[in-house]
Amino acid sequence: MTNKLKHIAIIMDGNGRWAQKRGLPRTAGHKKGAETLQQIAKAAADMGIEYLTLYAFSTENWKRDKGEVDYLMNLLRQYLKSELKEIQDRGARIKFIGERQMLADDIKAEMSRIEKETAGNNKLTLCVALSYGSRAEIVAAAKKAAELVAKGSLEPEQLTEDMFGSFLYTGEMPDPDLVIRTSGEQRISNYLLWQIAYSEFYFTPTLWPDFSAKELEEIIADFNSRERRYGKV
Ligand code: FPP
Numbered sequence: 001m002t003n004k005l006k007h008i009a010i011i012m013d014g015n016g017r018w019a020q021k022r023g024l025p026r027t028a029g030h031k032k033g034a035e036t037l038q039q040i041a042k043a044a045a046d047m048g049i050e051y052l053t054l055y056a057f058s059t060e061n062w063k064r065d066k067g068e069v070d071y072l073m074n075l076l077r078q079y080l081k082s083e084l085k086e087i088q089d090r091g092a093r094i095k096f097i098g099e100r101q102m103l104a105d106d107i108k109a110e111m112s113r114i115e116k117e118t119a120g121n122n123k124l125t126l127c128v129a130l131s132y133g134s135r136a137e138i139v140a141a142a143k144k145a146a147e148l149v150a151k152g153s154l155e156p157e158q159l160t161e162d163m164f165g166s167f168l169y170t171g172e173m174p175d176p177d178l179v180i181r182t183s184g185e186q187r188i189s190n191y192l193l194w195q196i197a198y199s200e201f202y203f204t205p206t207l208w209p210d211f212s213a214k215e216l217e218e219i220i221a222d223f224n225s226r227e228r229r230y231g232k233v
Helices: 015-021 026-047 059-063 066-088 105-118 134-151 161-166 213-224
Strands: 007-011 051-058 093-097 125-132 178-181 200-203
Touching: 015 026, 026 051, 026 066, 026 125, 026 213, 051 059, 051 066, 059 066, 059 125, 066 093, 066 105, 093 105, 134 161, 178 213, 200 213
Parallel strands: 007 051, 007 178, 051 125, 093 125, 178 200
Antiparallel strands: none
């Protein structure tokens, strides 16, 4: 029996090492990494994947040196203004998750515009995690629940897992079936902690700039050969 694969989440890691190996500045790795992101998003849309969530910038990434953060933000600006159009034209709905208030005003405005413009699309949902941290997301959801209780519109015993899940940024999305991390690191790094309770994991040594649609297809084939039991026997 093949597994139903609706949602793939990816931790795009290894841009810096890719550049270092070539004697290039880390930013060259991010530039190539953004090209890979574009290829993989297009491939996912063409393959009929319903949800693809990409970790583009974590809350911890703000602590990198200013030059690298500025470079990533400019890459993001460019990506939002031009490249995303190609994915949008493939019928994708684009959604962003994360702590928006930390981002520059022009970036936030572009994000809202794209979300609005693509809200009615129904092929791939491309979810980009930007300034994202999963613990902060869970705390924000807990605050929402607490506020409802304080207002008297929710009894504590009425709070279910489904309801709590709906308070997360990923609200109406299904949980990831498969999480892929590139670059050989075997960590979760504060990514979708609630949502990955029953996900399958795949760690590949490939550095993100070298990741390809072909490797994605191989990983999906591996996923399809696994037996998922969700805790049952
Ligand atoms: C990890 O590589 C990657 C990131 C911190 C960001 C991911 C960014 C992209 C794929 C480029 C596109 C980005 C935007 C915002 C559109 P790393 O720098 O941690 O690599 P290392 O672990 O080898 O140092």
